[in-house]
Amino acid sequence: MSRTAASLLREALENVGVRYTFGIPGVHNTEIYDELASSASITPVLVGHEGGAAFMADAVSRSGTSLGTLVIVPAAGVTHAASGIAEAFLDGIPMLVIAGGIRRDTGRRYQLHDVDQHALLKPITKGTWLVERHADVIPTIYEAVRVATSGEPGPVFVEIPVNLQLIAGEAGSAPGYAGPVEREARCTPADLEQAARLLAAAKRPALFVGWGAVDATREIAALADRLGAPVTTTLQGLSAFPGNHPLHAGFCVGRAAVPAAENALRDCDCLLAVGNRFGEIATGSYGYEPPADLIHVDINPAVFHANYPARVALEGDAAAVLARLLEALPAVEQGAARRTAVAAQIAKDKAAYRDEWHAHDSKGRVNPARFFAALREHLESDATVVVDDGNHTFLAAELMPIHRPRGFISPTDFNCMGYCVPATIGAKLARPQSEVVGIVGDGAFRMTGLELATATALRLGVIVFVFSDGELAQISQAQQIPYNRKTCTVLGPLDVAGVAQATGAVFLRIDDDAGIERALEEAFFEASTRRPVLVDVRIDYSKRTRFTEGIVKTNLERFDLPTKARLVGRALWRRVTG
Numbered sequence: 001m002s003r004t005a006a007s008l009l010r011e012a013l014e015n016v017g018v019r020y021t022f023g024i025p026g027v028h029n030t031e032i033y034d035e036l037a038s039s040a041s042i043t044p045v046l047v048g049h050e051g052g053a054a055f056m057a058d059a060v061s062r063s064g065t066s067l068g069t070l071v072i073v074p075a076a077g078v079t080h081a082a083s084g085i086a087e088a089f090l091d092g093i094p095m096l097v098i099a100g101g102i103r104r105d106t107g108r109r110y111q112l113h114d115v116d117q118h119a120l121l122k123p124i125t126k127g128t129w130l131v132e133r134h135a136d137v138i139p140t141i142y143e144a145v146r147v148a149t150s151g152e153p154g155p156v157f158v159e160i161p162v163n164l165q166l167i168a169g170e171a172g173s174a175p176g177y178a179g180p181v182e183r184e185a186r187c188t189p190a191d192l193e194q195a196a197r198l199l200a201a202a203k204r205p206a207l208f209v210g211w212g213a214v215d216a217t218r219e220i221a222a223l224a225d226r227l228g229a230p231v232t233t234t235l236q237g238l239s240a241f242p243g244n245h246p247l248h249a250g251f252c253v254g255r256a257a258v259p260a261a262e263n264a265l266r267d268c269d270c271l272l273a274v275g276n277r278f279g280e281i282a283t284g285s286y287g288y289e290p291p292a293d294l295i296h297v298d299i300n301p302a303v304f305h306a307n308y309p310a311r312v313a314l315e316g317d318a319a320a321v322l323a324r325l326l327e328a329l330p331a332v333e334q335g336a337a338r339r340t341a342v343a344a345q346i347a348k349d350k351a352a353y354r355d356e357w358h359a360h361d362s363k364g365r366v367n368p369a370r371f372f373a374a375l376r377e378h379l380e381s382d383a384t385v386v387v388d389d390g391n392h393t394f395l396a397a398e399l400m401p402i403h404r405p406r407g408f409i410s411p412t413d414f415n416c417m418g419y420c421v422p423a424t425i426g427a428k429l430a431r432p433q434s435e436v437v438g439i440v441g442d443g444a445f446r447m448t449g450l451e452l453a454t455a456t457a458l459r460l461g462v463i464v465f466v467f468s469d470g471e472l473a474q475i476s477q478a479q480q481i482p483y484n485r486k487t488c489t490v491l492g493p494l495d496v497a498g499v500a501q502a503t504g505a506v507f508l509r510i511d512d513d514a515g516i517e518r519a520l521e522e523a524f525f526e527a528s529t530r531r532p533v534l535v536d537v538r539i540d541y542s543k544r545t546r547f548t549e550g551i552v553k554t555n556l557e558r559f560d561l562p563t564k565a566r567l568v569g570r571a572l573w574r575r576v577t578g
């Protein structure tokens, strides 16, 4: 049968369960958009900028409800989207990127949007495909989706030349969609036995979980309970273990961790790391040395021994591997007593850290700990909290308990500012019935804040809190001591209320602690009427996060003596000379 590539693409996207596509139409994809307009199961979403589209698609995938998908123009759409594609790539998030392509049938040179898109995207995707025949459209999409979602997930790219969309051709007989890939354990029984033995014999076992463990929360809790072991998380994996579980020690490891997590791991003699690559952010700039008895579980075998040697490496899907590990684990005699002691210590450390924050004088601005405590009170347990990249990210990670797996999403290893506002929109589309709030720095807000107009157009009741400190704080804080000046990190004024007015969002502001409660009440009420709400928060950043303090120390210590002397000398000299 003769069909267009646009119609074949629509069929493929419907079959793989795509719910939303994000992008902007152009001459190379209007046929696709026209097909999508007729789909009963797919809604094409118009965005303000393809960078926003990619962050929205990323957040849809992270929400776990469907595969985040882009439909964009070639070249210019691709380069705009590249930041979000790369974020998905380094964070292990599946994403399907579809762009139109130049005509391949005319022999003309110097066509509009003519660059090698595959070369552009090769380093930030798991694979790219150029569709050359109508009959290949559906099998190519199925294969691209299989690659995106299998192993460690990631983005994939498919180019569909516009001539195949415009001119019908022989479609062949399409294969059936095989469904999502089975996620399994690939480790050997002997390795499982060894891991179980090490854990059962350990005096101070602990768990350290990342995003790869986000669908294994039940198994993690069962293991932690049986072992009486504390659980710490990475930034990206913050939601992989509930923040209100008594064995939840909190964010990070080593000196960059919250006190409960630092203490919980202090004498750890056997660490079970799940779905976490021991990357730079996860380890507070590699400021933590795991014990020799490191048991590393990951679906991607390339992460084993990459930064720290593992005693036992268990390859496979986290939930599948941990289910096997639970079966192999003998009864742990000391488990119950250790559980009580560990939980008591965690509760004590958390209370002390909270008190330390509450005692901090925010000098008339908003105390971050009080803000997050109030937000937690207002938020339902199944809410999603979306952050951007900056000081606010680590404040949220340290002070905001997350109760639901996938309930916290953050741009992590690519670490791209501008993520939050669009990702908040994507998360709300993915889970329209539950609350979605974004926390964004005033610097990152400038990058993609206008995307709130998309939330207004879609009638999405999201709440975005802009942490206004007037600086690119995560960087300016790091400039303060070594340079004693803040080059290019002090922001000019921005009228956040004006942005709200321009985009159709409800505007609220929180000037000090006394204003938190009322603003939150109003924000949640307005959001329930399906309008986006923009809240300008006069935040106090005068108290550093544990993360920032930890990584600054770790990085300084690591320099050789002459470099250290030069850096410290310059800092002292600048302090003296002003």
Ligand SMILES: Cc1ncc(C[n+]2csc(CCOP(=O)(O)OP(=O)(O)O)c2C)c(N)n1
Residues within 6 Å of the ligand: 388, 389, 390, 391, 392, 393, 415, 416, 417, 418, 440, 441, 442, 443, 444, 445, 467, 469, 471, 472, 473, 474, 475
């Ligand atoms: C696209 C991009 N540009 C620059 C950076 C470097 N960077 C990391 S955090 C940060 C500061 C962010 O400032 P803001 O959004 O105001 O958040 P705050 O740290 O003040 O909470 C910067 C500039 C980055 N991560 N991503």
Ligand SMILES: [Mg+2]
Residues within 6 Å of the ligand: 390, 441, 442, 443, 467, 468, 469, 470, 471, 472, 473
């Ligand atoms: Mg800022």
